[in-house]
Amino acid sequence: MTVTLKNGVLDPQGKAIEGALGSLGFEGVHQARQGKVFDLELDTADRAKAETDLKAMCDKLLANTVIENYTIAID
Amino acid sequence: MKSAVVQLPGLNRDRDMIAALTKISGKAPITVWQTETSIPDDVDLIVIPGGFSYGDYLRCGAIAARMPVMQAIKEKAEKGVKVLGVCNGFQILVEAGMLPGALMMNASLKFVCKEVKLEVVNAETEFTRAYDKGQIIRCPVAHHEGNYFVDAETLKSINGNGQVVFRYADGTNPNGAIDDIAGVVNARGNVLGMMPHPENLIEAAHGGTDGRGIFASALDVIAA
Numbered sequence: 001m002t003v004t005l006k007n008g009v010l011d012p013q014g015k016a017i018e019g020a021l022g023s024l025g026f027e028g029v030h031q032a033r034q035g036k037v038f039d040l041e042l043d044t045a046d047r048a049k050a051e052t053d054l055k056a057m058c059d060k061l062l063a064n065t066v067i068e069n070y071t072i073a074i075d
Numbered sequence: 076m077k078s079a080v081v082q083l084p085g086l087n088r089d090r091d092m093i094a095a096l097t098k099i100s101g102k103a104p105i106t107v108w109q110t111e112t113s114i115p116d117d118v119d120l121i122v123i124p125g126g127f128s129y130g131d132y133l134r135c136g137a138i139a140a141r142m143p144v145m146q147a148i149k150e151k152a153e154k155g156v157k158v159l160g161v162c163n164g165f166q167i168l169v170e171a172g173m174l175p176g177a178l179m180m181n182a183s184l185k186f187v188c189k190e191v192k193l194e195v196v197n198a199e200t201e202f203t204r205a206y207d208k209g210q211i212i213r214c215p216v217a218h219h220e221g222n223y224f225v226d227a228e229t230l231k232s233i234n235g236n237g238q239v240v241f242r243y244a245d246g247t248n249p250n251g252a253i254d255d256i257a258g259v260v261n262a263r264g265n266v267l268g269m270m271p272h273p274e275n276l277i278e279a280a281h282g283g284t285d286g287r288g289i290f291a292s293a294l295d296v297i298a299a
């Protein structure tokens with residue numbers, strides 16, 4: 001699961017990172033956003049169930065949906 | 076008037092809070108540990124103090140907000156019992172969904188520990204009756220994630236409902252909080268969260284008593 005701040009929510013760490021990239025000479029970098037990645041191993045082989053569970057985990061704990069979005073990838 | 080102070084691993088302002096409540100009400104609060112599933116019926120004010128519950132892991136207050144004691148506090152709040160969350164206590168209350176918004180990292184990316192000025196925006200709450208509307212008080216702050224955020228629609232509604240109780244005044248916003256918001260109440264008015272630490276400005280030895288009014292209001296010990 002990847003959790004990032006929603007668009008429109010100021011991300012001061014993202015801003016600082018963007019500034020640092022600029023000072024290293026990487027030009028044309030915009031909208032840097034810092035987020036979190038959660039890697040989990042699940043016992044189930046049922047993909048649909050895994051997706052449902054992971055979504056619930058994000059909604060209930062891993063993301064604060066007032067300020068954060070999340071995406072889920074399963075492999 | 077009986078009060079309770081919540082204790083969780085990593086909260087470290089509980090002793091200051093106990094001292095403030097004891098000095099102002101003349102009666103020591105009871106303490107409630109995170110695993111407790113009920114709060115005594117005679118408690119009228121529950122206080123969640125500041126600190127770094129669970130090391131601020133995941134997000135400040137996120138893990139504490141999901142401990143059993145929070146369910147008990149939610150049930151009490153629904154019955155009208157007063158709940159005050161200061162600093163990490165405020166972060167826990169927003170993470171528990173008991174107050175609107177979220178507390179993000181300070182815009183400066185730095186921990187701030189200083190004194191600010193607060194405007195009492197709403198002096199009609201159970202926590203601010205001792206003050207006058209528009210009164211400017213001094214109050215210490217000490218936090219790294221106090222940058223209050225709400226979406227535009229919620230901001231409009233909390234401003235309209237009188238839910239914004241304290242604003243940083245005179246350009247002292249230390250964290251970039253939206254609309255200079257320092258403290259908010261729930262729609263019912265019995266749950267207050269604030270980033271500044273009123274418990275640290277209650278007696279002459281602290282250098283002032285401006286924070287006293289919040290406890291005097293909530294504990295119903297306002298001098299006539």
